[in-house]
Amino acid sequence: MQEALEGSSRGTHAGSQAALDQLIDILDLEELDLNLFRGRSPQEDTQRVFGGQVAGQALVAAGRTIEGRRVHSLHAYFLRAGDPRVPIIYQVDRLRDGRSFATRRVTGIQHGRAIFALAASFQIEEESDEHQAEMPETPDPETLPAWEQHIAEMEARGEPIDDWMRRSRPIDTRVVDLMDYAGKLRQEPCQRVWFKADGKLPDDPLLHQCVAAYASDMTLLDTAARPHLLAFDDALQLASLDHAMPRR
Secondary structure, three states: OHHHHOOOOOOOOHHHHHHHHHHHHHOOOEEEEOOEEEEOOOOOOOOOOOHHHHHHHHHHHHHOOOOOOEEEEEEEEEOOOOOOOOOEEEEEEEEEEOOOEEEEEEEEEEOOEEEEEEEEEEEOOOOOOOOOOOOOOOOOHHHOOOHHHHHHHHHHOOOOOOHHHHOOOOEEEEEOOOOOOOOOOOOOOOOOEEEEEOOOOOOOHHHHHHHHHHHOOOOHHHHHHOOOOOOOOOOOOOOOOEEEEEOO
């Protein structure tokens, strides 16, 4: 996950770095007590908390109770819509601390009810056999347009654009085959997307992985909607239900 966020910052502008700095600040949870943390949401005009934010904050909470290990997988469930007006309390259960692996369960709580549940496994750095699938034939990210260019082209075509899509983003995403947000084209339920932090991150491996967890929720709903003729407008409501990430 860390590798996806590193690399050249070419093309970064002040708005993107400011958005990334805000994300770093949002992921810096307040420790209330042993195994208890508080996170807040950015001051944006949204009806619910972005799922990637909750996943990233929950992983921060889990990671703050671990030393000498890195997360290698997580499984999450989005139970209720998060309220962006109030903080989220993250309660960490230390399920197991073994010689090589450690497991944490994190519950995000608002208004006295669980809104999110995360299970994450951490492992010490050690040598092991490795294998991976062959990289698919994909254009280099530098040859693909930035998100701002996509927005300008969509506006020129008269497609629906809201403030959420126009906002400065902390993640630079380069999409090979852009989603048809007007709902006129039926597409395959898969996407090829390059992404990285749009600016400079501190040299903190846990933070890099938590930013990756945040970014992982940015394209899931688009991918699920591609086979359906859905126009992304005020009448459409989409939400993440569950999520899993392995370390690559």
